Amino acid sequence: MTEQPVRARLVDVAREAGVSKATVSKVLNGRPDLSVRPETRQRVHEAAEALGYRPHSGARGLAGAGTHALALLVPALANPTYVTMARGAYQRARELGYLSLLAEDFDGQEADGSFNDLVQHGHVDGLLIASARPGHPLLDALNRSPVPHVFLNRSVEGSGRNVTMDVARSSVTALDHLHGLGHRAVGHIAGPPGIAPSEARKQAFLQHAEKLGLSAAPVASGDFTEEGGVSAALQLLRPGADGTTPVTALYTSSLAQAIGAMAAIRDLGLRIPEDISVVGNDDMPVAGHLSPPLTTVAMPLYELGAAAVDALVAAIQGTPQGDIVVPTEPRLVLRGSVARPGGTS
Known part of the structure; x- marks a missing residue:
């Protein structure tokens, strides 16, 4: 560290x-x-x-000039995962007398140090960073700066500032349900390589699949988008030499990927869940309005955002809490996209 x-x-x-x-x-x-x-x-x-x-914004606040504002940096505003996370952060920040702002940390933007300057110039009191990735220029800048910050949903090894969920448990939850229904060939649509929660979810999937003795547990990676779900699903559903579909179920890393995977399944002339069952990771109201309604593993995203604010405010006040794992476990939300192999309920 x-x-x-x-x-x-x-x-x-x-x-x-x-x-x-x-x-x-x-x-x-x-x-x-x-x-x-x-x-x-x-x-x-x-x-x-x-x-x-640089005047510390918290100290300036004692003189009546503080911002009492926090900035949540997310990698993509289009990703629905961050909606619930941002709500949890916003509500908790309000309870503590802060305002939580939302910013998209798109590629190239951080090179000019703009996020660092948000704090250094007293615009916000600290950063909630959900966009950390290996090689991110902001990580190097923060190593050389006293800016108060925490990492959420994407941990940085050795930082002592990570606020995370039990993402590995989500894979276990999905696989146990599919295995219990009789599925023995389950494919996983992972996120992009190098993203900490995606890697943890993928490794847990592979390890638990081996423990359950699944005959096939192939993995394909894709962006956390509908397009990423389409391309990865097409890889996993490519017919074998005998012309049969190699898997009977798919488990995705994001809700958007699940939506894309469902479109790919239909484009191949297959039915959900009669031919292929689908379980998505993360839950949003829209999942219940898809056709068929999507079974999901609901993650404690709201709690994650709230816990990250607690940790950041503690750091601002000089009492950092170290790494934190939100205790709420993933929860299976049963809907119509999953059935026994062959489509029986």
């Missing part, structure tokens, strides 16, 4: 400039009632610049 740099304090700037803390505070906050010599004002600004001092 990379040690976080120590934030320069107001007293450090005052010592460097040879003035009082009160004078430093008034100079840096642009107080109009301050009467100091121009050279003193310049000395304060030079000391702050040399030490890399």
Whole structure:
């Protein structure tokens, strides 16, 4: 774990400039009632610049200038998974006297340090980061910065700032249900390689499939989108040499993938659930209005967003909580997209 740099304090700037803390505070906050010599004002600004001092928004709040706002960074606003997560964060933030803002962390945007600047310039008090991935430039920037932040849904090894769910349990829940119905050839549509929760879900799927003695447990990766579900499903449903479909059920990593997989199944002239059963990961109201209604593994996304806010506010207040796993277990929501092999109920 990379040690976080120590934030320069107001007293450090005052010592460097040879003035009082009160004078430093008034100079840096642009107080109009301050009467100091121009050279003193310049000395304060030079000391702050040399030490890399940035007013902590929490401390500014004590003086009436704090934002009491948090920023939730998600990788894709189009992904419905983040809707429930954002609601949990927003509601919990309100209870604690904060406002939770939502921003899309699309590729290339972080290179200019804009998210880091949100905190450094006092626009928000901290970051809730649901978009961490290996090689993300923001991770390097945060290692060199005292910006308060936590990672949710995508953990960063060794950070001590991870707020996650038991994603491995979701695979076990889905497989146990399908196995109990008699399915012995189940395919899994995983997310893109390198995404922590997707990798954990995939490994749990493969391990539990082996434990259950499934005759086939193939995996295909795709984006967490409808298009990703279509392409991965077509790979998994490609007929074998004897012309038969190699699996009788599919378990996806996201609701959007499940919607795409269902479209691919129909395009192949197959029926749901008579020919292929489908279980999606994450649950949204729209799942109950698909044709047929989609069976899902509901994850504690609302609780995840709320827990992340609790952890971030604790960090802002100087009492970091370390890694946290939301205790709520995944829950199977039974609908019409699953049946016994051959379509019997």
